[in-house]
Amino acid sequence: MIGAVHHALPSYQTKTLRHLFVRYISRTLLGASAIWLGCSGLLHAQPAGPQGPLAVSVIQAKPTNIPNVLEVTAQAEGAKETEVRSRVNGILLKRLYEEGSPVQAGQPLFQIDPEPFKITLEEAQARAKQTAREAARLKLLFSKQAVSRKEFDDATSLNEIAQATLKTAQLNLKWTTVTAPVDGISGRSLRSEGNLISNTGDAGLLTSIYQINPIWVRFGLSSSDTAQLPSGRLDPKQNTSVELLLPNGQVYSEKGQLNFQSTFIDPKLGTQQMRAEFPNPNSVILPGQFLRIRVTTGMQENVFLVPQAAVIQSERGFMVWTVGPEGQVIPTPIKVGKWSGKNWIVLSGLKAGDQVVTDQLIKIRPGAQVKPTVVPLGQASPGTASGSASAEAQKNAAAQKDAR
Numbered sequence: 001m002i003g004a005v006h007h008a009l010p011s012y013q014t015k016t017l018r019h020l021f022v023r024y025i026s027r028t029l030l031g032a033s034a035i036w037l038g039c040s041g042l043l044h045a046q047p048a049g050p051q052g053p054l055a056v057s058v059i060q061a062k063p064t065n066i067p068n069v070l071e072v073t074a075q076a077e078g079a080k081e082t083e084v085r086s087r088v089n090g091i092l093l094k095r096l097y098e099e100g101s102p103v104q105a106g107q108p109l110f111q112i113d114p115e116p117f118k119i120t121l122e123e124a125q126a127r128a129k130q131t132a133r134e135a136a137r138l139k140l141l142f143s144k145q146a147v148s149r150k151e152f153d154d155a156t157s158l159n160e161i162a163q164a165t166l167k168t169a170q171l172n173l174k175w176t177t178v179t180a181p182v183d184g185i186s187g188r189s190l191r192s193e194g195n196l197i198s199n200t201g202d203a204g205l206l207t208s209i210y211q212i213n214p215i216w217v218r219f220g221l222s223s224s225d226t227a228q229l230p231s232g233r234l235d236p237k238q239n240t241s242v243e244l245l246l247p248n249g250q251v252y253s254e255k256g257q258l259n260f261q262s263t264f265i266d267p268k269l270g271t272q273q274m275r276a277e278f279p280n281p282n283s284v285i286l287p288g289q290f291l292r293i294r295v296t297t298g299m300q301e302n303v304f305l306v307p308q309a310a311v312i313q314s315e316r317g318f319m320v321w322t323v324g325p326e327g328q329v330i331p332t333p334i335k336v337g338k339w340s341g342k343n344w345i346v347l348s349g350l351k352a353g354d355q356v357v358t359d360q361l362i363k364i365r366p367g368a369q370v371k372p373t374v375v376p377l378g379q380a381s382p383g384t385a386s387g388s389a390s391a392e393a394q395k396n397a398a399a400q401k402d403a404r
Helices: 002-008 011-044 115-143 149-175 391-403
Strands: 054-060 064-085 090-095 108-112 177-179 184-186 205-222 240-245 257-265 271-278 290-307 312-314 317-323 329-340 343-348 355-357 370-374
Touching (some): 108 205, 149 177, 290 329
Antiparallel strands (some): 064 290, 090 108, 108 177, 184 205, 205 271, 240 290, 257 271, 317 329, 317 355, 329 343
16 A cells, blocks of 8 residues: 555655654654653662661750950051151252161161251351350450440340351251161152252151061951950950961961050941050061951850851851750751851850751751761861751751741
8 A cells, every 4th residue: 555655646745654654653662662661660669668867966065165256357567657857958869778678776868968058057157156256355345344235235145146056057967967766677768869858748758667576566346346245345454365367377476465455436447446566576577567366355154166067057047956855856046156266156045965966967857857976076077067058958947947
């Protein structure tokens, strides 16, 4: 029959019929294979047996006392930052020091053109000699009653003015050599040779000198920083220690001490300004450098330490899984403070003896049966919570809270 159709129909229609026939046979065979494989799987599948309690590691919550530690950004500054200014007007001829090098008090730093001041000094000297001779002559005549008292007094006053003018001229000439007022590290020169230097305003500022041993570190504590302190602020009567964290994360070897604590809140910054002093013999810390400062003061009493990985954070806050009396896990909301090493400081929500789950968090469901094994706090498993917890575990915890 097919042969008859083949002869009766044109060639292109014959090819179409063959193509449809092949597709029909292929689909039929594939469907039969799928059914056979499914049946085979069902025949060989074994029924799942009952699963036992999930083995988990837990820590035993124990109240403890932890020092209050505040860590904030700070900035170093010289213990003394002295501006070097010109006291006279003139043309800057030369810089006499190497920028950034240590300088000693009295060391010449800049030279201002002294010639005009030398001429002024010579004039003042000549005037002072003249008035001195005139005063001496009138004094002799006054003793002989040859001149009046007024003439003698006028000559004496002119001589005193001339002598004062001479001292001023001497000082101005001396000040054309600008010297370092204190010991320290010199800053960069703010004026170049050939500039006209004035002794008024910023035009007279030539450079600065920084005393960096000891070094001062300035920082501020906001209300959120001090909220965990018992009195809500840093108590100057408490035994307080300060440490510096260098940009590479290492703790600075020298210990510091507070040398200033403001008694009011800065209205612009909203912080209580503080300052600490650190030895800096090797110039490790430079003025203007940004650092981290760690302030330790007082104690937080009756708090708990929980590994960071055991704490789950959601939109409702923080929680941990605790083991109930019948071996069922319970989502427990907690209030946390700051980190202490690899642990959260838990301020409330736990009580002594609570068993906090530290691992297998991704497999836990509310009310699940677990088999806890108590481990020391320092040996708690990293777990899969906190920043690495799955969204599914957090959703289950939130659902359990809603149900409660």
